[in-house]
Amino acid sequence: MSTVTLTINGQEVTVPAGTTVLDAALGAGFFIPTFCHDPAYPGYGGCRICVVEIKGARNLPASCVTAAAPGMVVETDSPAVMEARKTILELMLANHPVDCMTCEKSGDCRLQDYAFRYEVKSSNFGGAKKEYDFDDSNPYISRDMNKCILCGKCVRTCQDVEDRGVISFAYRGFKTKVSTAMDSSLAASACVSCSRCVSVCPVGALGYNSLTGKARVWELDKEQLTCTWCDAGCLFDLVRKDGKVIGVAAKAPGEGRPLCLKGRLGLELRYNDEPLKPMMKKDDEFVEVSWTEALGLDEIMEKLK
Ligand code: SF4
Ligand code: SF4
Ligand code: SF4
Structure with missing residues (x-):
C-alpha cells in the first residue's frame, strides 16, 4: 500500500495514498469541525467549515475534499482558518432562529457547539430571514426548515434508502431549501418514516415527534437493539428517560440499515411504555x-x- 507523509500542525503524519486532509488530521488526533461531511457519503465539500491552511495554496481549501499529498504542510487552527470559520458561522447564524433555550437539539447541536468553540455570539450580517411553516404532518418526524443549514446530509442519506430519494434541494440562492417533490408536506410524500435523515441532521431542523417536549438530550439514555420483525435485522436505539421508554430512534448510515415503517411502528408499539394512539x-x-x-x-x- 502506497503512503504519503505530510506535516499537520508541526507533526509528521503518514497515511494511505488517497486519504483526505480531514481524515489524516482526525486520525492524528486534531480537531476539525464539519457540518456536511458524512463518512458514509464522503467528498461533498459543501459547508466549508472544515477549511485548513496549506502552505503555498492560494486559498483555504476544504479539508474533506482535499487529498493529502507528500510534503504538504497543513495548519488546522491558524489565524486565517479561525477567521474563516467564524465568518462561516456568522453567515449561518444570520439566517438562523437562535432559540436554543427551547430547541430540542440544544446540547447535541453542532452549530451551537461550534459557535461556543469559536466564540461566535451573534452575527454581523443582516438581511432577510427564512420563514417556512413547521411541518409535523408525519407522525414520527418533524421538520423546521428555518433551522436548516443546507448541509445536504439528509438528502444524501435519503437517496440511499431503497426506492426513496424523497427529499432534495429545491429553488435557488437564498430560497434554496430541502424539499419533497412539489414541496408537499412530508406526510404527502413517499417518505417511509425510516428517520435516517433525522439521525444525520447536525442541527435542530429535523426531529422526532415522539420525543418532542419530553426531555433535554442529556436526560436521554439510548440502548441499541435489533429489530426482530423480519430477518434483515435492522439496528435502532430505544430511547429512555428516567428508565421509561419514550421513543425509538434510527441509526445513522454506516451504523445499521434504516428501519422500515413496519419496524418503526411495530417497535414503538412493542416497547413504548405509554400506550400509543x-x-x-x-x-x-x-x-x-x-x-x-x-x-x-x-x-x-x-x-x-
Ligand atoms: S438548531 Fe442548534 S443553534 Fe439552532 S436553535 Fe437549535 S440548538 Fe440552537
Ligand atoms: S424518513 Fe427516510 S424516507 Fe423519509 S425523508 Fe427521511 S430518509 Fe427519506
Ligand atoms: S435538514 Fe438537517 S441534514 Fe438536512 S440539509 Fe438541513 S441541516 Fe442538513
Whole structure:
C-alpha cells in the first residue's frame, strides 16, 4: 500500500495514498469541525467549515475534499482558518432562529457547539430571514426548515434508502431549501418514516415527534437493539428517560440499515411504555382513530351486518 507523509500542525503524519486532509488530521488526533461531511457519503465539500491552511495554496481549501499529498504542510487552527470559520458561522447564524433555550437539539447541536468553540455570539450580517411553516404532518418526524443549514446530509442519506430519494434541494440562492417533490408536506410524500435523515441532521431542523417536549438530550439514555420483525435485522436505539421508554430512534448510515415503517411502528408499539394512539391517513392527513378502525375491524363488522 502506497503512503504519503505530510506535516499537520508541526507533526509528521503518514497515511494511505488517497486519504483526505480531514481524515489524516482526525486520525492524528486534531480537531476539525464539519457540518456536511458524512463518512458514509464522503467528498461533498459543501459547508466549508472544515477549511485548513496549506502552505503555498492560494486559498483555504476544504479539508474533506482535499487529498493529502507528500510534503504538504497543513495548519488546522491558524489565524486565517479561525477567521474563516467564524465568518462561516456568522453567515449561518444570520439566517438562523437562535432559540436554543427551547430547541430540542440544544446540547447535541453542532452549530451551537461550534459557535461556543469559536466564540461566535451573534452575527454581523443582516438581511432577510427564512420563514417556512413547521411541518409535523408525519407522525414520527418533524421538520423546521428555518433551522436548516443546507448541509445536504439528509438528502444524501435519503437517496440511499431503497426506492426513496424523497427529499432534495429545491429553488435557488437564498430560497434554496430541502424539499419533497412539489414541496408537499412530508406526510404527502413517499417518505417511509425510516428517520435516517433525522439521525444525520447536525442541527435542530429535523426531529422526532415522539420525543418532542419530553426531555433535554442529556436526560436521554439510548440502548441499541435489533429489530426482530423480519430477518434483515435492522439496528435502532430505544430511547429512555428516567428508565421509561419514550421513543425509538434510527441509526445513522454506516451504523445499521434504516428501519422500515413496519419496524418503526411495530417497535414503538412493542416497547413504548405509554400506550400509543393509532393514526390513519385520511385526505393526506394523519388523524387519530380507534384500534378497531385501524385494524379494519369496523369495516369488517359493517360488511358482516
Ligand atoms: S438548531 Fe442548534 S443553534 Fe439552532 S436553535 Fe437549535 S440548538 Fe440552537
Ligand atoms: S424518513 Fe427516510 S424516507 Fe423519509 S425523508 Fe427521511 S430518509 Fe427519506
Ligand atoms: S435538514 Fe438537517 S441534514 Fe438536512 S440539509 Fe438541513 S441541516 Fe442538513
